[in-house]
Amino acid sequence: MNTVNADPAELQKFSDLAHRWWDPASEFRPLHEINPLRLGWIDGKAALAGKKVLDIGCGGGILAEGMAALGAEVTGIDLSEKALSVARLHLFESGHKVDYRHMSAEALAEESPGRFDVVTCMEMLEHVPDPASIVTACARLVKPGGHVFLSTLNRNPKSYLFAIVGAEYLLKLLPAGTHEYARFIKPSELSRHCRNAHLDVQEIIGLSYNPLAKTYSLGRDTDVNYLMHTVAAG
Numbered sequence: 167m168n169t170v171n172a173d174p175a176e177l178q179k180f181s182d183l184a185h186r187w188w189d190p191a192s193e194f195r196p197l198h199e200i201n202p203l204r205l206g207w208i209d210g211k212a213a214l215a216g217k218k219v220l221d222i223g224c225g226g227g228i229l230a231e232g233m234a235a236l237g238a239e240v241t242g243i244d245l246s247e248k249a250l251s252v253a254r255l256h257l258f259e260s261g262h263k264v265d266y267r268h269m270s271a272e273a274l275a276e277e278s279p280g281r282f283d284v285v286t287c288m289e290m291l292e293h294v295p296d297p298a299s300i301v302t303a304c305a306r307l308v309k310p311g312g313h314v315f316l317s318t319l320n321r322n323p324k325s326y327l328f329a330i331v332g333a334e335y336l337l338k339l340l341p342a343g344t345h346e347y348a349r350f351i352k353p354s355e356l357s358r359h360c361r362n363a364h365l366d367v368q369e370i371i372g373l374s375y376n377p378l379a380k381t382y383s384l385g386r387d388t389d390v391n392y393l394m395h396t397v398a399a400g
């Protein structure tokens with residue numbers, strides 16, 4: 167049997183907090199606040215309505231539901247059962263339709279290669295032991311010419327200061343220990359994983375937090391958080 171590319175301690179962290187996933191004032195507040203920005207950016211590039219979309223590491227479903235609300239036919243996968251239970255329960259409240267499944271990206275790639283028009287994997291790569299394997303699975307899951315959207319944290323002194331010291335200890339936007347610096351991924355490294363998987367990088371855009379205005383914005387500064395848009399070779 168293949169070993170699963172997941173860190174049980176990381177999954178436990180998300181499971182322990184899962185009941186608060188849809189509380190916009192909880193530890194998941196940053197995900198709620200960045201959601202309209204990333205959703206608009208993804209929809210602007212991939213026109214989600216009517217598309218078959220896979221959200222890898224969907225957690226409680228903030229992005230997955232947002233994409234379903236825009237008319238996409240969404241499947242969400244995660245390896246935290248508790249996060250998926252919360253995601254499924256929330257569908258009763260929102261009335262949206264998402265097919266949530268407890269499985270790894272690699273296993274779904276074996277089962278359904280080339281099934282999706284769009285694959286998203288947001289804020290998840292920095293929590294797995296082998297991010298390159300997830301990128302390869304994304305490339306296998308998407309149709310030729312389809313879109314893959316990734317987001318993660320850059321690795322440099324500024325991202326350590328902002329994403330760990332600032333966000334976890336000073337501003338307390340996230341619980342201490344949410345992120346491990348060594349798992350942060352430079353855009354050059356993620357681009358290399360994409361190239362190796364035959365995903366063409368189209369754009370890399372930064373996601374920044376302004377602590378004074380307490381707002382997020384998309385822009386040129388990729389030093390801390392960034393998103394990457396790629397297209398699968400046809």
Ligand SMILES: C[S@@+](CC[C@H](N)C(=O)[O-])C[C@H]1O[C@@H](n2cnc3c(N)ncnc32)[C@H](O)[C@@H]1O
Pocket residue numbers: 171172173176177180181197222223224225226227228229243244245246249269270271287288289290293294
């Ligand atoms: C920070 S949350 C991000 C949730 C969602 N992608 C979002 O951006 O709103 C990270 C999620 O990745 C999931 N995760 C971690 N390792 C995973 C793996 N190997 N396979 C699938 N999901 C994983 C966790 O359970 C958690 O739900």
